[in-house]
Amino acid sequence: MSSVLDVVLSSAFLAAVLRVATPYLLAALGGLVAERAGISNIALEGQMLAAACTGALVAGYSHSVALGALSGITVAMLLGLLLAALRLELGADAIIAGIGLNLLASGATAYAVYTLLDDKGGTTGLRSGTLPTVTLPGIESIPVLGDVLSGQNMITWLAFLAAPFVAWLFFRTRFGFHLRAVGEMPDAAASVGIAARRVQYAGLALSGALAGLAGVFLSMGYVSFFVRDMTAGRGFIALAAVFLGGLRPWGVFLAALGFGAAEALAVQLGTLDVPPQLVSTIPYAMTLVALALYAWRRKRRGAGEVAAVSL
Amino acid sequence: MNESWHTAGPAVAARAVTKTYGNGVRAVRGVDLEVPPGEIRAVVGENGAGKSTLMKLFYGLEQPSSGEILIGGRPRVLRGPSSAIALGVGMVHQNLMLVPSFTVAQNVVLGVEPGRRGLVDPRAAVETTARLAEESGLAVDPRARVDEVSVGMRQRTEILKALHRQAKVLILDEPTAVLTPQETEDLFAAVRRLRDGGMTVLFISHKLREVREISDTVSVMRAGALVGTVATADATEHSLAAMMVGRDLILDVDRTPAQTSEVTLSVRDLAYTAPVGQSLHGLDFDVAAGEIVGVAGIEGNGQSELAEILAGLRRPTAGTIRVGGTDTAGLDVAGHRRAGIGYVPEDRLHNGAALDESIADNLVVDRHDRPPLARRGILHPKAVRAHAERLISDYAIRTPDPSVPVRALSGGNLQKVVVARELSAGPRLLIASQITRGVDIGAMRFMYERLVAARDAGAAVLLISADLTELLALSDRLLVLRDGRLVARFDDTTGLTEKRVGLYMLGVEQHDREHLTTGLGEIS
Numbered sequence: 001m002s003s004v005l006d007v008v009l010s011s012a013f014l015a016a017v018l019r020v021a022t023p024y025l026l027a028a029l030g031g032l033v034a035e036r037a038g039i040s041n042i043a044l045e046g047q048m049l050a051a052a053c054t055g056a057l058v059a060g061y062s063h064s065v066a067l068g069a070l071s072g073i074t075v076a077m078l079l080g081l082l083l084a085a086l087r088l089e090l091g092a093d094a095i096i097a098g099i100g101l102n103l104l105a106s107g108a109t110a111y112a113v114y115t116l117l118d119d120k121g122g123t124t125g126l127r128s129g130t131l132p133t134v135t136l137p138g139i140e141s142i143p144v145l146g147d148v149l150s151g152q153n154m155i156t157w158l159a160f161l162a163a164p165f166v167a168w169l170f171f172r173t174r175f176g177f178h179l180r181a182v183g184e185m186p187d188a189a190a191s192v193g194i195a196a197r198r199v200q201y202a203g204l205a206l207s208g209a210l211a212g213l214a215g216v217f218l219s220m221g222y223v224s225f226f227v228r229d230m231t232a233g234r235g236f237i238a239l240a241a242v243f244l245g246g247l248r249p250w251g252v253f254l255a256a257l258g259f260g261a262a263e264a265l266a267v268q269l270g271t272l273d274v275p276p277q278l279v280s281t282i283p284y285a286m287t288l289v290a291l292a293l294y295a296w297r298r299k300r301r302g303a304g305e306v307a308a309v310s311l
Numbered sequence: 312m313n314e315s316w317h318t319a320g321p322a323v324a325a326r327a328v329t330k331t332y333g334n335g336v337r338a339v340r341g342v343d344l345e346v347p348p349g350e351i352r353a354v355v356g357e358n359g360a361g362k363s364t365l366m367k368l369f370y371g372l373e374q375p376s377s378g379e380i381l382i383g384g385r386p387r388v389l390r391g392p393s394s395a396i397a398l399g400v401g402m403v404h405q406n407l408m409l410v411p412s413f414t415v416a417q418n419v420v421l422g423v424e425p426g427r428r429g430l431v432d433p434r435a436a437v438e439t440t441a442r443l444a445e446e447s448g449l450a451v452d453p454r455a456r457v458d459e460v461s462v463g464m465r466q467r468t469e470i471l472k473a474l475h476r477q478a479k480v481l482i483l484d485e486p487t488a489v490l491t492p493q494e495t496e497d498l499f500a501a502v503r504r505l506r507d508g509g510m511t512v513l514f515i516s517h518k519l520r521e522v523r524e525i526s527d528t529v530s531v532m533r534a535g536a537l538v539g540t541v542a543t544a545d546a547t548e549h550s551l552a553a554m555m556v557g558r559d560l561i562l563d564v565d566r567t568p569a570q571t572s573e574v575t576l577s578v579r580d581l582a583y584t585a586p587v588g589q590s591l592h593g594l595d596f597d598v599a600a601g602e603i604v605g606v607a608g609i610e611g612n613g614q615s616e617l618a619e620i621l622a623g624l625r626r627p628t629a630g631t632i633r634v635g636g637t638d639t640a641g642l643d644v645a646g647h648r649r650a651g652i653g654y655v656p657e658d659r660l661h662n663g664a665a666l667d668e669s670i671a672d673n674l675v676v677d678r679h680d681r682p683p684l685a686r687r688g689i690l691h692p693k694a695v696r697a698h699a700e701r702l703i704s705d706y707a708i709r710t711p712d713p714s715v716p717v718r719a720l721s722g723g724n725l726q727k728v729v730v731a732r733e734l735s736a737g738p739r740l741l742i743a744s745q746i747t748r749g750v751d752i753g754a755m756r757f758m759y760e761r762l763v764a765a766r767d768a769g770a771a772v773l774l775i776s777a778d779l780t781e782l783l784a785l786s787d788r789l790l791v792l793r794d795g796r797l798v799a800r801f802d803d804t805t806g807l808t809e810k811r812v813g814l815y816m817l818g819v820e821q822h823d824r825e826h827l828t829t830g831l832g833e834i835s
Contacts, residue, residue: 172430172431173429173430173431174424174426174429174430174431175429177417177421177424177431178421178422180410180412180413181410181413181421184410184411184412184413185408185409185410185411187406187408188408188409188410188418188421189410189421189422190392191372191392191402191404191408192392192396192408192421192422192423192472192476193391193392193393193396193422194421194422299586300586
């Protein structure tokens with residue numbers, strides 16, 4: 001047991017938590033923006049996957065990591081807009097439309113990779129590179145913190161800046177004000193002349209972009225290639241973090257960080273003498289436990305209250 | 312903002328305006344209406360008379376099919392509320408249009424927030440709101456969350472919203488429906504002050520007494536057309552009601568003194584701890600066969616919880632409930648029905664009917680499992696249809712056919728379906744909650760007659776209502792609920808005024824426990 005503690009308290013583990021939590025943070029904040037805009041973005045998973053695949057392919061063919069990342073984010077953003085259009089223009093159920101987009105992303109990415117590279121598994125044959133890491137000057141000399149922070153990918157830094165950004169957007173900007181009003185009381189927003197649809201489209205585009213950033217991190221930060229269905233349910237876990245975090249930016253931040261820690265623990269325990277099958281269930285088991293806890297707390301506090309929180 | 316206004320001429324006007332909806336319904340027919348600036352104009356009419364549609368045309372929520380809308384003396388094309396707002400028209404909707412988790416100040420500034428370069432300045436929002444509240448006399452707490460303030464304050468917030476947008480015309484759609492008498496008086500005082508400051512007010516209502524009190528002139532609509540406009544001073548409630556329904560309609564209820572016999576409902580020490588909403592604390596009261604007992608109170612003081620406990624939808628935490636000798640406190644809903652309890656829920660759309668099902672099916676849901684409608688578990692469609700046709704004619708439900716889904720019915724007709732089902736079961740105890748909410752005067756009168764008829768046939772009736780006029784017109788005895796407690800009991804409602812009851816509702820006065828429990832027998 002002491003070996004487990006040693007692992008958890010090491011700076012390498014903390015660095016791993018930040019790295020592993022990155023896609024959860026970005027996707028969960030993306031899910032939060034959509035949820036607050038009044039359209040559940042259950043397609044986070046598909047948006048991440050599409051972005052991961054597009055990023056690796058474009059970077060591989062163009063030899064430009066930046067172009068790859070931008071393309072990936074753009075594709076995820078377009079999927080967010082597509083979900084909004086299905087919901088707002090055609091009246092589709094957001095959950096059903098989201099499931100459709102997820103299936104589309106899974107099939108389309110596998111098809112694209114197979115067509116272009118004649119490989120059913122992924123883009124390992126393509127040299128697509130990774131996004132640069134960021135090291136703040138002088139930070140390496142700080143004990144522990146230096147080890148934890150140095151060499152983290154630029155997207156990890158962005159992920160940790162995303163929470164304050166979303167909080168600022170929600171509570172300080174006119175756009176965030178309108179977004180929350182539209183999501184909570186569409187009629188009230190419309191009655192004061194707010195263009196509800198435009199706000200919702202913008203919200204879903206932002207939601208897709210954040211999920212896209214998470215996806216690009218998977219194929220261009222974590223590793224340097226795309227693997228079929230490499231998101232492995234992270235989009236859904238991020239969705240759980242949205243509700244577990246009480247639909248508040250900092251709550252969602254903490255929930256996503258928690259899920260990241262659980263996965264990092266699973267990875268680290270894999271090196272020890274614990275059955276790997278059991279270990280790999282940790283993040284999913286934690287999601288279930290967390291959601292049950294959330295439901296219990298919500299029931300005690302009374303329905304609706306958690307959903308209607310603000311600063 | 313409103314520099315394009317002509318100073319002379321009407322503030323708002325309609326010229327030969329007709330509105331035909333996509334489904335062919337002509338909601339407004341050839342209406343000519345002019346409202347001069349600085350006037351309080353009441354627009355009255357039954358439900359479906361077209362007054363709400365006309366207001367939506369003024370506010371840009373709907374566009375006229377033909378004719379012109381004039382604002383500030385000029386014909387305007389309103390593409391949406393934002394163009395109406397820009398021209399100085401503000402509207403307070405019947406269902407308040409506020410964001411619950413936002414503060415009062417945030418709601419007031421929503422859409423026209425103070426601040427630079429896309430940011431919102433929260434301090435300026437609070438200051439603006441406080442200043443507007445001060446100037447207009449509409450007291451609000453700018454920093455309070457809207458879902459935590461009273462309905463009256465929410466409504467004042469709505470009016471401040473319009474003032475913040477520099478409205479010159481204020482449309483109030485049934486503003487008093489949710490207010491206590493005291494809050495209504497405060498609202499009227501504020502509206503008069505706004506009028507004296509030059510505001511033009513359009514006041515939609517079907518409470519004629521209030522219309523007489525607040526308005527300068529009254530326009531009456533019927534079936535989409537404008538019947539006429541009269542100076543309020545020249546109108547009586549009876550003359551207005553006659554114009555609205557096209558016949559002389561007497562609003563007073565014919566009611567002989569109650570002939571009570573044995574006690575039907577006995578409630579003792581009833582307590583209920585609510586997870587959400589209002590808890591109840593030690594209620595004691597009786598309702599006898601042959602009387603209507605009214606329950607007054609500001610909404611949210613335990614009326615809904617009491618009704619749902621008596622109907623079996625919630626379990627009391629403690630206490631005894633007896634209906635005709637049966638202890639119902641532990642029974643399920645079906646058990647309550649078997650004990651002879653009928654229930655007209657306050658929210659008929661959610662709890663009173665299955666909206667997508669037919670009138671016929673909705674009329675049999677409480678008796679579909681037994682003869683004559685069913686035998687050995689098999690439903691007889693012919694019997695169901697005959698049953699429906701009989702009730703449709705008995706209760707004057709306006710529909711082409713029993714197979715029509717109840718969703719297609721107007722509010723009044725839908726309520727008639729619910730009341731027909733509950734009363735035709737011949738209940739020993741009827742719990743009627745907000746029975747005339749949102750129904751027109753014709754249907755209202757019909758409900759009153761039916762309630763009195765049920766009473767005279769020996770039913771015990773517990774009438775819960777937010778409408779004090781209705782309670783005083785119908786109740787043989789009256790109880791007042793406040794904070795989940797009984798605070799008043801009037802055994803004789805003759806000469807009782809709304810004002811007096813209002814004092815108990817608001818907590819200014821209270822009956823002592825001895826008065827509240829005198830004459831209540833022991834129950835075994």
